[in-house]
Amino acid sequence: MLSAKSYTTPLRFSLPFKSLQGHSPKPGLLPARPTHMSSIAATAAAAAAAAVVPVVPSPPVKTPSQTRVDILSESLPFIQKFRGKTIVVKYGGAAMKSADLQSSVINDLVLLSCVGLRPVLVHGGGPEINSWLLRLGHQPQFHNGLRVTDALTMEVVEMVLVGKVNKSLVSLINSAGATAVGLCGKDARLLTARPSADAAALGFVGDVSRVDPSILLPILADGHIPVIASVAADDRGQSYNVNADTAAGEIAAAVGAEKLILLTDVAGILEDRNDPGSLVKEINISGIRKMVAEGKVAGGMIPKVNCCVRSLAQGVHTASIIDGRVPHSLLLEIMTDEGAGTMITG
Amino acid sequence: MASSAAAVMAIVPSRARSALLNPQKTDGADSFVLVPNRRNPISTSKASPLRATFRSNRFHSVIPKIKAQSSPGAAEYIPQAEFYKIEAILRPWRVPHVSSGLLQMGIRGVTISDVRGFGSQGGSTERDGGSEFSEDKFIAKIKMEVVVCRDQVEAVIDKIIKEARTGEIGDGKIFMIPVSDVIRVRTGERGAKAERMSGGLADMISTSIST
Numbered sequence: 375m376l377s378a379k380s381y382t383t384p385l386r387f388s389l390p391f392k393s394l395q396g397h398s399p400k401p402g403l404l405p406a407r408p409t410h411m412s413s414i415a416a417t418a419a420a421a422a423a424a425a426v427v428p429v430v431p432s433p434p435v436k437t438p439s440q441t442r443v444d445i446l447s448e449s450l451p452f453i454q455k456f457r458g459k460t461i462v463v464k465y466g467g468a469a470m471k472s473a474d475l476q477s478s479v480i481n482d483l484v485l486l487s488c489v490g491l492r493p494v495l496v497h498g499g500g501p502e503i504n505s506w507l508l509r510l511g512h513q514p515q516f517h518n519g520l521r522v523t524d525a526l527t528m529e530v531v532e533m534v535l536v537g538k539v540n541k542s543l544v545s546l547i548n549s550a551g552a553t554a555v556g557l558c559g560k561d562a563r564l565l566t567a568r569p570s571a572d573a574a575a576l577g578f579v580g581d582v583s584r585v586d587p588s589i590l591l592p593i594l595a596d597g598h599i600p601v602i603a604s605v606a607a608d609d610r611g612q613s614y615n616v617n618a619d620t621a622a623g624e625i626a627a628a629v630g631a632e633k634l635i636l637l638t639d640v641a642g643i644l645e646d647r648n649d650p651g652s653l654v655k656e657i658n659i660s661g662i663r664k665m666v667a668e669g670k671v672a673g674g675m676i677p678k679v680n681c682c683v684r685s686l687a688q689g690v691h692t693a694s695i696i697d698g699r700v701p702h703s704l705l706l707e708i709m710t711d712e713g714a715g716t717m718i719t720g
Numbered sequence: 721m722a723s724s725a726a727a728v729m730a731i732v733p734s735r736a737r738s739a740l741l742n743p744q745k746t747d748g749a750d751s752f753v754l755v756p757n758r759r760n761p762i763s764t765s766k767a768s769p770l771r772a773t774f775r776s777n778r779f780h781s782v783i784p785k786i787k788a789q790s791s792p793g794a795a796e797y798i799p800q801a802e803f804y805k806i807e808a809i810l811r812p813w814r815v816p817h818v819s820s821g822l823l824q825m826g827i828r829g830v831t832i833s834d835v836r837g838f839g840s841q842g843g844s845t846e847r848d849g850g851s852e853f854s855e856d857k858f859i860a861k862i863k864m865e866v867v868v869c870r871d872q873v874e875a876v877i878d879k880i881i882k883e884a885r886t887g888e889i890g891d892g893k894i895f896m897i898p899v900s901d902v903i904r905v906r907t908g909e910r911g912a913k914a915e916r917m918s919g920g921l922a923d924m925i926s927t928s929i930s931t
Contacts, residue, residue: 585850628850631744659886688847689813720817720886 380556396574422690423489444700452709457490459632460594461708464622465543466498466705467639469698479637483599483702484552491708492594495547495554495601496625499539506534519674520570523577532558533604543601554599561604561615565621567606567614580606580614582621585628594629623681634690635707636678637698642715643671643679656717659683679718686720693718801898803915804873806880808864809837809892812885815862821883822866826921827876831865839893846890861892867899869915 438472469475472610486493504514507530515522523531540556547554555639564587567580571641574661593600604621607613619636626634643662645652647670657665662679671679682693696707696715706714811820812834819830836858845852848859868876877894885891904914916922 582850583852587850624850625849626850627847630849644917660882663887684847684888687811687886687890688849689811720813 390538392506404470408486409717440483445488449709453489453491456632456708458492460492460494460626460629461627461633461635462494462496462622462626462631463485463704464498464618464636465698466500466618467637469637469703470497470499471501475698475701477550478570478701478705479698480543480546480550482702483491483547484550485600486708487597488550493599494590494594494625494629494631495543495599496604496618496622497535497543497601498538498541498604499535501532503531505711506530517572517575519660519677520576520579521615522575523579525578528578528613528615532605532613535605538605540601547599547601552599553597555593556601556603557589558603559616559621562586564589564602565604565606565624567608567616569608569614571692578612578614581605581615582616582624583608585624587625587628590625590629599720616652617677617681619678619681623685623690626690626693630689631685631706632691634685635704636682636684636693636695637703638675638677638678638715639699640672641697643675645670647672654716655713656719658719659686662718682718686718691720725834727869747810756924772844799898801900802869803867803869803899803902805867805897805899806873806876807895807897808866808880808884809835809861810864810880810884811886811890812862813862814886815864818864818880821879822876825875825879826919827868827872827879828864828917828920829866832863833863834860835863836860840889844889845846847888848866848890859890866903867915868921869912872921 461477469479483493483495492599503521507514507527510526510530512526512530514527521527521531536556536558540558544554557564559567564585565582566584566586568583570576570579570581571577573579590600602621602625604616604618605613606621622636625631625632639673641650641653643654643657643665644650645654645665654665662671662683666676666679674713678695682695686693693716694707694713694715696703700706700714703714705714707717808818815832819832822830838847838853838856838858840853840855845854846859847853853859864880866876873896877896878892901910902915903910909912
């Protein structure tokens, strides 16, 4: 695009200043999250201003190579900060249902793995389980947001989560260029469950009683991506359905992860429920507890917040609740200052 | 440990000690000794308060018998000292938060050691590394020790709690132990001069007062 090319010279001068302003991550401390425009948005705005033709939705424009390498070099501080660190991503919600979002998450995981981070994917699969239960003529039931799991439901959950959802994610990651290993909580006793407190109402729903991450360490060290389904067994082999958020939090604590990221269907935690612009970008444990006590956190968010706080208390550095409906939300969260949701720090 | 420290101090007789014990009755009592009753060893718990006995019986009829447990303030024996050691057992990954918070407030001398411990609260379990730990499993913690003078104690404790608290079981405990003296090895200074660190909290307070 000739018009864009003629504007690369001013871009070349402006971007280095932006990068000096934006990134100075101190080792061990989190970078501040300023609200200045990201360089991607700046270049898009410059390109839009430069374009002679009116901006209409069109087939994707090839970004000029100068822009691309500038953006790439700006992500260097983040890559350096997180290289070699383990990142646990809990995958669920809308990001799992739409094919486009699914492929963007998979590509992000592969990119992170290539760059040197060590992602671990933990997944749920509620909609798939529901559709298979209905095919068998069994009505899915929920109690307080958790699935009522009788014996038949437990079999279906195990088959669908471990057999279908897990393996399809593994093969998607393989096709995208990385290698994935699909596990469930039973493999190598990764997760050991015990019946949850209201087992009488819920059936085979379990809490995590023990995590043994020793199988994950060689997988991660060899550069593979573990994909973990949150089905676990107790000491006697009885299967339990474990909530995927909880499983992700405990696995993150067990492997000493740097980040826990929960992909959700909301923008994050809002200061004011009715104002979508009041997204809380960064908050610490005492702040989020105060928000829960004040009732500012929506009911469905509270279990996610609790799981984040639990894993932070066990040593995970940051836990983020991000918007899975945004393409490349993982990269936005990890590789930019602005993030894609709410980050809870220790 | 805390009780044996109190026992050591209790045996020293002095008028000052009696004034401490009975703040309302400052005189009239001759020097008297806190004798550990053979049946009830001295402890600082409220359950068994200290018993004071008179050395000389000559004034028995003139001077009223002062029994420690009957006077109002003395059911709690809080040893008074110029310095206190604050011993905090904390989660290992919270220690950098705590020490940077202490540095910010001007506390410049801290010692840490790696310890392991358990301390469960009946029934509920602590989570460490994803797994639940019940009663007698030892979990790694860090013990942080700070010795400060008496008026800085509360501020230090509040700071430690603020930085270390997560709200989950296993956050740890803080103990306050009286310290009778502080000596600097390099110069031999004792007391408040030895405890004071240049650029520390005392200096921060005095510069803010003078400016």
